[in-house]
Amino acid sequence: MTEELNKLAKTFAEEPVIKASNEAKQAAISAAMSAFEEEKTEARQGKLIENRHKEQDNNNVVVSTFSKWRESMKFKYVLPGAAALATITLVAVNTYQFQPLFSGDEVRGPKDQGQIDDLKVMESSLRKIESGVRSDESLAPQAAPAAGLSYKQNVVPELESDTDSYVFARERKRAKQMLVMQEQVKKKAKALKPTAIPRNPAQSGDRFETVKTNPLKLAAQEPVSTFSIDVDTASYSYMRASLNRGVMPVSDTVRVEELINYFPYDYPAPVQKQTPFQLNTTVMPNPWNEHTKLLHVGIKGYDLPGDTRPRSNLVFLLDVSGSMNEPNKLPLLKNSFKLLLSSLAPDDTVSIVAYAGNAGTVLEPTKVKNQAAILKALSGVEAGGSTAGGQGIELAYQLAEQNFDAAAVNRVILATDGDFNVGISDPEDLKRLVERKRKSGIFLSVLGFGTGNYNDELMQALAQNGNGNAAYIDSLSEARKVLLEEASSTLFTIAKDVKIQIEFNADAVSEYRLIGYETRHLNREDFNNDTVDAGDIGAGHTVTAIYEITPTGSVAGLVDDLRYQSSEKRLSARLQTEYGFLKLRYKLPDEDVSKLVSQAIRIDEAKDDIKFASDDTRFATAVAAYGQLLRGGTYIGSYSYDDIIALAMNAKGRDAFGYRSEFINLVRLAKSIDTF
Amino acid sequence: MAIKSDHELVVQANAGDAAAFSEILERHYDLIYRLAYRILGNQQDAEDITQDVCVALPKKLNLFKGRSKLSTWLYQVTLNFCRDFQRRRVSSQKAYEDYSLVNEIRNDTQAQRKRDVVFAYQMINTLGDDLRETALLVVAEGLNHAEAAEVLDIKESTVSWRMLKVRENLSALVQRGAGAL
Numbered sequence: 011m012t013e014e015l016n017k018l019a020k021t022f023a024e025e026p027v028i029k030a031s032n033e034a035k036q037a038a039i040s041a042a043m044s045a046f047e048e049e050k051t052e053a054r055q056g057k058l059i060e061n062r063h064k065e066q067d068n069n070n071v072v073v074s075t076f077s078k079w080r081e082s083m084k085f086k087y088v089l090p091g092a093a094a095l096a097t098i099t100l101v102a103v104n105t106y107q108f109q110p111l112f113s114g115d116e117v118r119g120p121k122d123q124g125q126i127d128d129l130k131v132m133e134s135s136l137r138k139i140e141s142g143v144r145s146d147e148s149l150a151p152q153a154a155p156a157a158g159l160s161y162k163q164n165v166v167p168e169l170e171s172d173t174d175s176y177v178f179a180r181e182r183k184r185a186k187q188m189l190v191m192q193e194q195v196k197k198k199a200k201a202l203k204p205t206a207i208p209r210n211p212a213q214s215g216d217r218f219e220t221v222k223t224n225p226l227k228l229a230a231q232e233p234v235s236t237f238s239i240d241v242d243t244a245s246y247s248y249m250r251a252s253l254n255r256g257v258m259p260v261s262d263t264v265r266v267e268e269l270i271n272y273f274p275y276d277y278p279a280p281v282q283k284q285t286p287f288q289l290n291t292t293v294m295p296n297p298w299n300e301h302t303k304l305l306h307v308g309i310k311g312y313d314l315p316g317d318t319r320p321r322s323n324l325v326f327l328l329d330v331s332g333s334m335n336e337p338n339k340l341p342l343l344k345n346s347f348k349l350l351l352s353s354l355a356p357d358d359t360v361s362i363v364a365y366a367g368n369a370g371t372v373l374e375p376t377k378v379k380n381q382a383a384i385l386k387a388l389s390g391v392e393a394g395g396s397t398a399g400g401q402g403i404e405l406a407y408q409l410a411e412q413n414f415d416a417a418a419v420n421r422v423i424l425a426t427d428g429d430f431n432v433g434i435s436d437p438e439d440l441k442r443l444v445e446r447k448r449k450s451g452i453f454l455s456v457l458g459f460g461t462g463n464y465n466d467e468l469m470q471a472l473a474q475n476g477n478g479n480a481a482y483i484d485s486l487s488e489a490r491k492v493l494l495e496e497a498s499s500t501l502f503t504i505a506k507d508v509k510i511q512i513e514f515n516a517d518a519v520s521e522y523r524l525i526g527y528e529t530r531h532l533n534r535e536d537f538n539n540d541t542v543d544a545g546d547i548g549a550g551h552t553v554t555a556i557y558e559i560t561p562t563g564s565v566a567g568l569v570d571d572l573r574y575q576s577s578e579k580r581l582s583a584r585l586q587t588e589y590g591f592l593k594l595r596y597k598l599p600d601e602d603v604s605k606l607v608s609q610a611i612r613i614d615e616a617k618d619d620i621k622f623a624s625d626d627t628r629f630a631t632a633v634a635a636y637g638q639l640l641r642g643g644t645y646i647g648s649y650s651y652d653d654i655i656a657l658a659m660n661a662k663g664r665d666a667f668g669y670r671s672e673f674i675n676l677v678r679l680a681k682s683i684d685t686f
Numbered sequence: 687m688a689i690k691s692d693h694e695l696v697v698q699a700n701a702g703d704a705a706a707f708s709e710i711l712e713r714h715y716d717l718i719y720r721l722a723y724r725i726l727g728n729q730q731d732a733e734d735i736t737q738d739v740c741v742a743l744p745k746k747l748n749l750f751k752g753r754s755k756l757s758t759w760l761y762q763v764t765l766n767f768c769r770d771f772q773r774r775r776v777s778s779q780k781a782y783e784d785y786s787l788v789n790e791i792r793n794d795t796q797a798q799r800k801r802d803v804v805f806a807y808q809m810i811n812t813l814g815d816d817l818r819e820t821a822l823l824v825v826a827e828g829l830n831h832a833e834a835a836e837v838l839d840i841k842e843s844t845v846s847w848r849m850l851k852v853r854e855n856l857s858a859l860v861q862r863g864a865g866a867l
Contacts, residue, residue, distance in 0.1 A: 015856060018810070021803055025806075028719065028720045030719040030729070037735070038715065038736055038737035046699075046704060222723075345737070352858050487733070
């Protein structure tokens, strides 16, 4: 009877080593180290305060404890070891120097209303209790007197005798005080703004724009198709988060092009910055309809070699409203931010603005090499209050302008779970502001967090108006993808206002349909109009668009030919060999006049069988089918989850980061949720 | 510098020595991750939970009294985090877990060996929660019954009894042929 057990034990013993990825390990360790620092700073402060009290009785004690403290700091100085250790030392030593940044004036706002001031004082005292900074006047003379409340009862004299009970007693007291304060703040806030946080009454408060699937077009009537590129990926991670909760994503939340563009594709890359695009087209049989073909357009942007990256001037605008106080929001955001820090150069500059009720500068522009200050500032950020996104945005832009560097990438990165209710309350005003700032050279990116309150439409609109991209972060591994692996494409725009236009040859193509890009549709005349805004593309980014086309004479045509209309004019022999003509317009980041690249789509280059197409092309096709299926599958007939899985499995390629394997799992998951 | 024992490091870390704390993390991160992975069944969740455990350690470490091995205590902490996590997302977890395992075999060139491992996990996963945790600690992590009892905060005799149940369940499974992939 023990035989099976032994077999199992043997199998486990031979199991390949289970190891986390290096990034995860480093991220975890660095997060733990800042938690450690925070914890010990609290403990030390407790000790110092204690000593100051004893000071009145006996001066000698103070001296000896202080010298002990200095001793231990010295010990940290001389510790040898890896870079990680060196960083830790820095954090420990610098804590005191940077203390003033967070203890006093982090809440800034209009000073005119006494009520608001009251609220502010309470909020700031609350924050102080939360971050464990005691407002003992002798320690932090700049701290505002806290509305008649004293925290001296926090000081427990017998620290060393029983650390555990000290910690517990302190925690309990703090928790109790916080409850009281929170109640008071809530009441005040309610009295001030009775409708501060209107919630969508629907089950989930997440808001998505209603999107109609692109209809079929007749090439003879409307031979030209025009759209703006889209490099956003938010829809993919939103879909994933939804499936992982066991719920099918609502069809309006599925933007097929964002699903397709989530994946890195290894299209041939352009070699020089001056022509930053390489166009690649493939025509092949359509796996879900034997009578039509797919036209696959793959564009790869120029990738900056590591050493030519421009400097970055980044301002992080963090939403710390009460709704962010969930594990998959603020804590995830903080960790994501730390990941991003690790990918920046020492001379890059970051600043942090937090907004909730009032907007405040948490971190003045600081060089990345000064990591200790940045991490300390970040750890002081706590959630609480309602959202005043508009005001925060203005403050963030001010900081970006204050530190504006014409040779650098100047960007505001907004991290939020959605709503902009206070401050500039009109979304149109907000969009105009973002657009104006874009023209002055400061771009905006949006990182979305959490569900329940997520306002996708507004996030998209803001990012689009600000020449940035919107990404939805549902896990640390997604943060890793967006912020580390795609950091250069997220941060460094190589071209802006990128538009694509395809003119179909009505002699060769009777009908066509663009899959996805519904929200990116442009009018035919917009293509050559340089004042019409369009999407931007970052270094190394790929953009993929897929058309379903019906060759003339195919039985698949959904619209009957007209009896009294025939194409009398004959095309030249050369043009008869083309399905259509692909054009792409773009502007270099600092130019206002667009450039054009173009390429014919030749009939004789079409693949006879989908298996002759590249892995990338076939995989993108599988994703396109999946996206359409999630949206209701109007045009894909009986093509099923299993067909998609088979196609994707077969096209997985090298899949260095495992994204494609994850996709296949998600399709399986969707299948099981959809079926049962 | 002489190599310090886990217990010495804990004392120093609790006294505020960042280097000692960092050493503890370096030594035991892999252990925490491995257990989380074995219980949760996929890398992403295991990494997230491991980070949560690490971040909680500065506070928790004060509660470690040095009566057991540090690794035993860490197993206990990790297990509790995993339980909380599983409680939070019961519904979708199961399906996802199985898929990620299946997916992993396909990724691997040493498919046969991987299949054995997946089979082993599947066998273990058919057990109820209590038996499953106990079996993972004893069979996969190689703890003896006394250590497992400490981690799970139950009597050693209970561990032995549970392992007996595990054996019975497994051989019943094999006899029914349900284990065949």
